[in-house]
């Protein structure tokens with residue numbers, strides 16, 4: 001049977017980085033097995049619906065390089081793929097459970113339910129619906145139930161959980177999970193407004209959409225026993241389950257906004273490359289080897305297996321993500337980055353040819369983490385009005401250096417070629433001949449030409465700046481020093 005998996009987000013806000021990982025693991029698993037990865041939008045909880053959330057999910061997944069085989073946008077043989085378009089179906093299946101005796105009607109008002117919880121809290125017991133005490137079909141009896149139905153009273157449909165006994169399932173990540181039915185609540189399946197809860201809709205859809213593997217975050221693990229009971233009640237085959245480890249803050253608490261951005265779109269806005277973010281996210285809880293960090297999407301697909309997903313929570317280390325982004329910046333062919341770089345430069349009102357942009361990028365990328373640092377970090381590449389780091393200047397500029405630079409300047413002027421090797425040879429020869437340490441020339445030149453201490457190799461920088469610009473900058477600086 002071919003593998004079919006689904007990413008099933010609820011459109012309740014922007015896609016969280018944890019959601020991106022769930023989508024990715026589903027995608028990698030499907031592609032590894034030559035199967036299908038589908039997008040299903042779980043929007044039955046109208047109270048939590050957020051306008052634009054679905055678009056954000058679709059857009060980010062696409063930006064990250066994941067195309068779904070079936071989705072609300074694309075359609076497919078198992079649609080519709082938005083649960084709000086399938087509500088009739090869930091009602092039908094809820095009724096089927098009523099008929100088979102696996103579910104029942106309950107007429108409690110929200111006040112009655114609140115009072116029940118209060119009683120249980122005071123008694124120090126876990127909140128759980130008690131169908132033998134509350135206003136369920138079981139306490140009301142068939143006649144009163146019918147009377148209420150005829151009078152149009154509100155009711156919901158609940159799952160009839162066995163009173164005791166083990167509920168078991170095998171999780172690919174966590175191994176065998178056993179829960180006693182005693183600890184499972186009679187979950188509401190269909191609410192009084194006729195809308196299903198997540199549990200019913202999720203199981204019905206996974207079955208109808210022929211999902212073979214349910215890969216989702218660990219926070220859904222407590223729901224799985226209910227799902228197992230539903231599969232049994234319907235006499236349906238169960239998919240296999242894989243619950244992914246939690247994402248943790250550096251202090252090992254559950255990843256939250258408190259520690260910075262958790263939305264995938266924020267990483268995009270900061271300037272992370274999709275490939276780098278995907279590479280990083282893939283390794284949050286999974287790694288095929290212990291010594292390799294850099295993987296392309298295809299390499300991730302080739303290597304992926306659920307068996308290698310860890311149980312332990314994965315710490316989200318922003319420093320490592322930044323390191324990874326820098327790796328991508330350095331290893332990507334500069335020409336491929338030029339369209340994106342040109343957009344960034346335009347935003348800074350900088351106009352340069354693609355060829356020059358590529359040269360500048362090649363030079364600066366060893367020193368920066370993001371492409372969008374080029375116009376700021378490399379301001380001196382684009383304009384004469386860059387700032388001079390006064391501390392750096394104080395360290396490397398005095399009357400003596402002025403003399404040295406005044407002597408080196410004509411030498412530079414005389415050079416016919418202005419590539420870094422020629423400049424290096426010329427400065428080298430001068431320092432040797434006059435017994436002057438080359439750093440006494442290099443630092444002042446760097447300070448005058450770029451304004452700051454950190455940067456690419458000086459002679460390479462001079463080559464890209466060009467002879468005219470270098471000479472002008474040096475002369476202008478000498479003049480301002482009187």
Ligand code: GLU
Pocket residue numbers: 007008009010042198202215216217220
């Ligand atoms: N709609 C659930 C969510 O928002 C899906 C959980 C699952 O994959 O079953 O994450």
